[in-house]
Amino acid sequence: MIKTSIPSYFAHRRSRLFEGFSKQKVDGAAVVLFSNQELTRNHDVHFLFRQDSSFYYLTGLDEPGSVCVLLSKEASSLSAAKNHETILFVAPKDEEKELWEGERYGVEGAMRVFGADRSYPLAELGQRLPELLSTANRLFYRLNRPHSEHEDRLMIEALEKCKKAQGRSGKALMTVEDPQIVIGEMRLFKAPEEIELMRRASKISAAAHNSLLREVKPGMNESQVEALIDFHFRKDGCERNAYPSIVAGGKNAACLHYRRNNEILRDGDILLVDAGGECDYYAADITRTIPVGAKFSGDQTKAYDLVLKTQKMAIEMVKPGVSMVQIHRAVSESLAEGCLQLGLFNGLQSSPADVVASGAIKRYYPHQTSHWLGMDVHDAGLYQLNGEPRLLEPGMVLTIEPGFYVQANNEQVAPGFRNIGIRIEDDILVVAGGYENFTLDAIKERAQIESERAKALK
Ligand SMILES: [Mn+2]
Structure with missing residues (x-):
């Protein structure tokens, strides 16, 4: 099904982008964004298509x-009140192709719906770009995206033509800046x-x-658990997964980016599941760790509770x-203190702060505590400002x-x-004075997990 209309916030975002440019005294900006391409899996079969997040x-x-x-207004022929002009190059209507591949918006739909x-057919891009860019002073275009050799060459040719058209001006090619910085912010x-979609x-x-x-049973394959997750996501309204699920039983749980998902789950082992669905291009990112049997073992319990x-x-x-760095330091020290108490540093007499400072904690906790979350699971946005760890502000979403x-x-x-791997991950929105936990509903209290598991396996 194709869209007949879209919410006004898409156009509003474009206006805000150019408001940002004027605030930064960037006059005559041109932004060129390419959509993602369909990638061939084999012959005439493609991988599942997903649009580039910033383009969408x-x-x-x-x-x-x-x-x-x-x-921007200065670089366009636009006379209206808008601060920018939007030009879309799209696949044109084509009865024969649409019979095979489904309905397209075409040039008319690009204007009416979006x-x-x-709007012009995509085939005219190379020919029209030099003129479109001819009055711009600053070009925002991301070089070297994946599979972008053709796009990059097209842009460089357009810039070369712009320069030539100016005759002997002594000017260099227009500077190319990455739009991802401003769009990412x-x-x-x-x-x-966006918050609504993330919720x-x-x-x-x-x-x-x-x-x-309630559904996991000893003897199941990890792949069957992955299929159950996909089923629930899709049945309840997620278009797709936000990232490939990690379904890791036993020793596999200790592998950080385990992806094979093809081993049998055994009673007594731990099962770590890192999986999140996507709603209209917005991700969830949840990790839960549960026993394959009804209960965690004694040592698993100690680790889980920590x-x-x-x-x-x-x-x-x-x-x-507060900054992510502060949170990560507190997390590392808390884990270090727990590991010392559990005797995991070979009887080492040391303070948690020293275990963190020496890097020893990385043996048990090698990754960071947080990342931005949004349209991409590891979302856009700078982690530092002026070389300093960035402070959290309302509207940011991060994982813990x-x-x-x-x-x-x-x-x-x-x-x-x-053979223990435990991770517990929630998605947190920063609000004035505190936070909202988007993923609060996902059960993580050990007593509750074990009582659900006991019911499921009785
Ligand atoms: Mn994550």
Whole structure:
């Protein structure tokens, strides 16, 4: 089904982008954004298509083979009150192709549905670009996106033609700047409609994780659990997964980006599931760790309680003015203190701060605590400003995901601690004075997990 209209916020975002340019005294800006392309899997079969997030953020257009050119008022022929002009290059209507591939918007739809001021067939891009860019002073275009050799060459040719058209001006090629910096800063601060979509993706994803508590059985394959998650996501309204699910039982849980998802789950092992669905291009990112059987073992319990206590402490820290670095330090120290108490540093007498400062904690906790979350699972936005860790502000969304991992070959710890991987991850919106936990519904209290598992396996 194709869209007949889109919400006004897409056009509003384009206006805000150019308001930002004028505030920064950037006159005559041109922005050129290419859509994602369809990638061939084999012969005439493609991989599942997903639009580039920034392209979708500013256009709402989910077709491959599209290019969006935005010209600031000074660089366009526009006389209207708008501060920019939107020009969309799209795949033109084609009865024969649409019979095979489905309906297209075409040049007319690009204007009627997506509000372009002008639209042309994609094939005319190379010929029209030099003129469109001829009055611009600054070009915002991202070089070297994946699979962008053709796009990059087209842009360089257009710039060369712009320069030639000026005759002997002594000028160089127009400077090319990455638009992802400005668009990323916009995407970092979530507007109400974005927050609503993230709440929906989170709710569906949390329910899927909760369903696993009742559905997982010893003897199942990890791939079957992955299929259950996909089923719940899709059935409840997520178009697709926000990222490939990690379904890791036993020793696999200690592998951070485990992707094979093809081993049998055994009673007594831990199952780590990192999976999130996507709603209209907005991601959820949830990790839960549960026993394959009805209960965690004694040592698994100690590790789980340590990670959960640490995760709750970290979530409580989230509020404007705090940085991810501060949260990560507190998480690392809490885990270090727990590991020292559990004797995991071979009887080492040391302070948690020293265990963190020396880097020793990385043996059990090698990753960061947080990343931005939004349209991309590792979302756009700068992590530092002027070389300093950025302070949280209302509207930002981040994950809080401490973990604890012990590989099979770690001879320094008691056997009961080996082959353990625990991670607990929630999605947190920063609000004035504190936070909102989008994924609060996903069960993580150990007593509740074990009572659900006991019911499921009786
Ligand atoms: Mn994550």
